[in-house]
Amino acid sequence: MLIDTHCHLDFSAFDPDRGQVIRRALEAGINYFINIGATLESSAASYELAQKHPEIYATVGLHPHDADTFDSSSADKLRQMASGKKVVAIGETGLDYYRNLSGKENQKQAFLKQIALAKELNLPVVVHCRQAEEETLQILKAALPLQAVVHCFSGDESFLQECLGCGFFISFTCNITYPARVSNSRRDPASGNKMVQRDKKASTLRDMVKLTPLDKLMLETDAPYLSPEGFRGKRNEPLQIKLLAEEVSRIKGVSFEEIADRTTQNAKEFFNLKE
Numbered sequence: 001m002l003i004d005t006h007c008h009l010d011f012s013a014f015d016p017d018r019g020q021v022i023r024r025a026l027e028a029g030i031n032y033f034i035n036i037g038a039t040l041e042s043s044a045a046s047y048e049l050a051q052k053h054p055e056i057y058a059t060v061g062l063h064p065h066d067a068d069t070f071d072s073s074s075a076d077k078l079r080q081m082a083s084g085k086k087v088v089a090i091g092e093t094g095l096d097y098y099r100n101l102s103g104k105e106n107q108k109q110a111f112l113k114q115i116a117l118a119k120e121l122n123l124p125v126v127v128h129c130r131q132a133e134e135e136t137l138q139i140l141k142a143a144l145p146l147q148a149v150v151h152c153f154s155g156d157e158s159f160l161q162e163c164l165g166c167g168f169f170i171s172f173t174c175n176i177t178y179p180a181r182v183s184n185s186r187r188d189p190a191s192g193n194k195m196v197q198r199d200k201k202a203s204t205l206r207d208m209v210k211l212t213p214l215d216k217l218m219l220e221t222d223a224p225y226l227s228p229e230g231f232r233g234k235r236n237e238p239l240q241i242k243l244l245a246e247e248v249s250r251i252k253g254v255s256f257e258e259i260a261d262r263t264t265q266n267a268k269e270f271f272n273l274k275e
């Protein structure tokens with residue numbers, strides 16, 4: 001059994017065949033889906049999906065990309081939705097200084113208010129962090145004790161150790177399956193020969209998987225985004241979490257079954273899933 005701890009099945013990319021996507025995953029042994037709210041609208045859609053499908057749970061929150069739309073009524077609306085059945089976390093929320101689609105100050109304010117809401121409701125937080133590690137940590141540390149998962153982990157070892165030190169869970173996506181790209185576009189100035197350079201990003205992510213203890217690791221597709229190697233450029237779907245679990249089992253040198261069991265146990269504990 002596997003759990004996709006972060007997907008966006010409410011997105012329009014799944015409008016034509018949402019039911020089939022869910023069925024395909026269920027038939028392949030993916031038993032639960034955590035559908036993540038990214039805006040107020042998608043949080044409402046996420047909530048609706050959870051009411052309709054026994055295997056779907058919802059989170060409600062506002063992505064840092066949309067933090068500019070977070071106003072004085074947003075926290076109340078999220079609070080109202082969060083009190084409904086099968087809402088298991090607040091998020092995704094956090095800081096994204098890579099794309100900066102919303103102002104930094106607004107991102108921080110929306111993040112702080114959603115953390116406060118999570119603490120008030122005794123719910124965990126799904127954190128999105130991209131190129132904002134220092135400020136994300138500052139905010140999270142000031143909110144301790146706090147239950148949080150750093151989703152689609154993309155940081156370095158020092159960020160990883162800090163997060164683990166706070167007791168947070170770390171969630172990896174299918175981008176860990178990307179090979180370390182080799183580029184030979186640069187030439188050695190002395191010999192004129194092409195120089196082979198490895199793109200460190202994918203191999204570094206695999207190192208982070210290696211360093212994350214099995215009792216703190218969760219798996220997610222972030223579907224429809226981030227399809228695994230072999231499917232890049234295509235829509236991702238929860239079924240693909242099997243490929244991710246296979247890659248994690250290779251990296252960690254433990255069986256697929258153990259990865260499936262441990263990550264499922266972690267997700268059930270973190271999201272407090274009740275069967």
Ligand SMILES: [Zn+2]
Nearest residue numbers: 006036092222
């Ligand atoms: Zn997401």
